[in-house]
Amino acid sequence: MSMRKQLCKCAVALIIAHMPGVSLADEHPRLGVVASVEDIANVDLAINRDGAGLPPGRGSVAEGAIIYQARCAYCHGSDGQARGLEIVGGIGSLASEVPVKTVGSYWPYAATLFDYTRRSMPYDAPQSLSNNEVYSVVAYMLALNNIIDEEKVVSDETLAGIQMPNRDGFRYDDELE
Numbered sequence: 001m002s003m004r005k006q007l008c009k010c011a012v013a014l015i016i017a018h019m020p021g022v023s024l025a026d027e028h029p030r031l032g033v034v035a036s037v038e039d040i041a042n043v044d045l046a047i048n049r050d051g052a053g054l055p056p057g058r059g060s061v062a063e064g065a066i067i068y069q070a071r072c073a074y075c076h077g078s079d080g081q082a083r084g085l086e087i088v089g090g091i092g093s094l095a096s097e098v099p100v101k102t103v104g105s106y107w108p109y110a111a112t113l114f115d116y117t118r119r120s121m122p123y124d125a126p127q128s129l130s131n132n133e134v135y136s137v138v139a140y141m142l143a144l145n146n147i148i149d150e151e152k153v154v155s156d157e158t159l160a161g162i163q164m165p166n167r168d169g170f171r172y173d174d175e176l177e
Contacts, residue, residue: 047115049172051160054111057131058155061148064140067133071122080144088144091165104145108170110154110162114138135159 047053069078080088080102090100099105107113118134120126129137139154148154148162 047111047118049109049112049160051111051156054114054156054159055131056156057135058153059132059134059136059139060153061136061139061143061150063132064136064138064143067129067137068140071129072137075123080141087141094166094169102145103141104147104165106166106169108164108167109160110138110142110147110164111160113141113164114159117141 068076076082076085076087080086086100087103090102090105092105093100094105103113114134117138118127118129118131121137122128135154135156138159139148139152142148142154142162143150143152145165147164154162
């Protein structure tokens, strides 16, 4: 965990703990107890663009199609092209007046797509998908965007190596002087 994250968490805990009339001890009996490695792993879900932090797992495009239709299609459309919530299309639109930011046009790294999907989706029940289900849904989204073949299985060992169309479309703080 980065020093910045640790400081932010400590600052929030201190502010809450010192608010008049607020007692967190009853609601949070472990408040003040040093967190174990397992505790931190359950809270710090961040996955780096190079795949560092990806949990063990695997998923196929076929499995992802089933999960997507059951858990994702109601927002993103059965074909991934629901207006305003598209995950398919938009290639070449980023420099236009109306950019369409999708998996195929915008996302620079497959590992960060996994990270976002695992933390935030489905919208009505974030973090409710197992790691294998997230790998499957990500595989399906990648296949919908013609980034991988429909027979492909993605895993913690292969996901970071998938070349995204917009991989060179971002600059990161650690790349700047």
